[in-house]
Amino acid sequence: MNKDGSSVTNTTVPTSRQWVKILAQYKTPHHGRSFFEIAVTIGSFLACWVAMWFALDVSVWLYLLLVLPAAGLLVRIFLIQHDCGHGAFFRSRVVNDWVGRVFGILTLVPYDYWKRTHAIHHASSGNLDRRGMGDIDTLTLNEYQALTPLRKLGYRLYRNPFVMFLIGPTHHFFLQHRLPIGLMRRGWGPWASTMSTNIGIVAFAALGMWLVGVGDFLLIQIPTTVLATTIGVWLFFVQHQFDETYWNREEDWNRHDAAFHGSSHYDLPPVLRWFTANIGVHHVHHLSSAIPFYRLTKILRDYPELKEAGRLTLWQSFRCVPLALWDEEARKLISFRELRKRSIA
Numbered sequence: 306m307n308k309d310g311s312s313v314t315n316t317t318v319p320t321s322r323q324w325v326k327i328l329a330q331y332k333t334p335h336h337g338r339s340f341f342e343i344a345v346t347i348g349s350f351l352a353c354w355v356a357m358w359f360a361l362d363v364s365v366w367l368y369l370l371l372v373l374p375a376a377g378l379l380v381r382i383f384l385i386q387h388d389c390g391h392g393a394f395f396r397s398r399v400v401n402d403w404v405g406r407v408f409g410i411l412t413l414v415p416y417d418y419w420k421r422t423h424a425i426h427h428a429s430s431g432n433l434d435r436r437g438m439g440d441i442d443t444l445t446l447n448e449y450q451a452l453t454p455l456r457k458l459g460y461r462l463y464r465n466p467f468v469m470f471l472i473g474p475t476h477h478f479f480l481q482h483r484l485p486i487g488l489m490r491r492g493w494g495p496w497a498s499t500m501s502t503n504i505g506i507v508a509f510a511a512l513g514m515w516l517v518g519v520g521d522f523l524l525i526q527i528p529t530t531v532l533a534t535t536i537g538v539w540l541f542f543v544q545h546q547f548d549e550t551y552w553n554r555e556e557d558w559n560r561h562d563a564a565f566h567g568s569s570h571y572d573l574p575p576v577l578r579w580f581t582a583n584i585g586v587h588h589v590h591h592l593s594s595a596i597p598f599y600r601l602t603k604i605l606r607d608y609p610e611l612k613e614a615g616r617l618t619l620w621q622s623f624r625c626v627p628l629a630l631w632d633e634e635a636r637k638l639i640s641f642r643e644l645r646k647r648s649i650a
Contacts, residue, residue: 318610321561321592327608328593331600332393338599339394342582343385343404350378350411357525358517368524375525376532377580383412383537384582384598390420391594410505413478413530417498418485427594430545431563433631434555441469441542443552446632446639461641464629469542474534536581543622544569544587547615548638552631564591569615571622578602588615 319327353375360368388394389405405416426439433445444452444460452460462468483503485495513522551567553559571585578585586601589611596604605612617625627640 321559321565324565324592324611325561328589328596328604331604332593332595334394334396334597335599336395339597342599346378346381346385350375350382353378354525354529357529358521361521361524372528372532374580375529376536377577379411379529379533380536380540381580381582382408383414383533384584386412386414386416387423387584388582388598390416390423393595393597406502407505409502410509412533413482413502413506415482415485415495415498415502418482418495419498421494427564427591428560430591431551431553431567432555432558433552433633434558441546443546443629443631443638445552446630446644449630449644460629464641466626470535470539474538475531477538478530478534540571540581540584543571543617543625544584546628546638547617547622547625548628549636550615550638552633552636561592564588566615567591569617570612571617572612573619577619 353371357368357371357375360371385394386405386408389401389408392398392401394404395401402416405420409416409419422439424439429435429438430440436443442460442463449457449460463473483499485499510522510526513526516522517525545567547569550569551563553563565588568587568591569585570588573581573585582598583601584590584598586605589601589604590596590598625638627642628638629641630639630644631637632639
């Protein structure tokens, strides 16, 4: 209180490092809630899967209508797997890891291999000198301009929305995750993880085909998984590829600043927030990745100032699609169109 009796408002904004300490109190998972989230998600996915199977004999439109929630539920299964990878869903590392491995059979993601590459993403996000593992390839403006015409074309194709959000995710999850080529120098771990997951996928597919038939199984599982992979890559894209995200060279890079300022708050409508397991609260997740997803909304209620940090609405997120080059001088992502305008001016 002031001397005159009026209240004093604390306007001090915590630094990114201070936020890490503040958020530490939310780390402990609630086992009952964790098991509940798994039961609801898996139960809903199985119900949706069976409904799609019956719909194949009833109406193609009903079948197509059910593909979207089925894909959303598969995304949610992956995000529970994701929390397990951070040791956030259960206190026991063993339980986290085995839930993650089993879920990897449904999501096509080899858990132990992914866990390692994703940890690298968290440890190097926003560092221009440590790109290339667990992130979306992003060139600086100067790097792009130094490329040969052919390599410029290759990067533009990679950044094409059709490639980025359809061909890329399908290739990444269906093919690239089946063989971790190029990672032998990291030991046999990546291969053991992918091969065991592949065996599980084959067993799951064989069981499904035996129960409902080859054609019906493929008609249900393939479109659902393709759409889920597209949604997953889209989420990962908008969580880091927005106008004023954070990139710095090693000497100026700060892990906490990169976590807070290089990750968006993708403020989705409530239904989409549920299907995506609050992963849109990505700036908080990167500050403290051991927080279970079901506690993230409470953090925003307790600290409303976090709501506006890096906030992107669903509509605003579509404007991020053309962004492809990091301008180190302007400290923002720009599009190929903006680069072309600059060269004409």
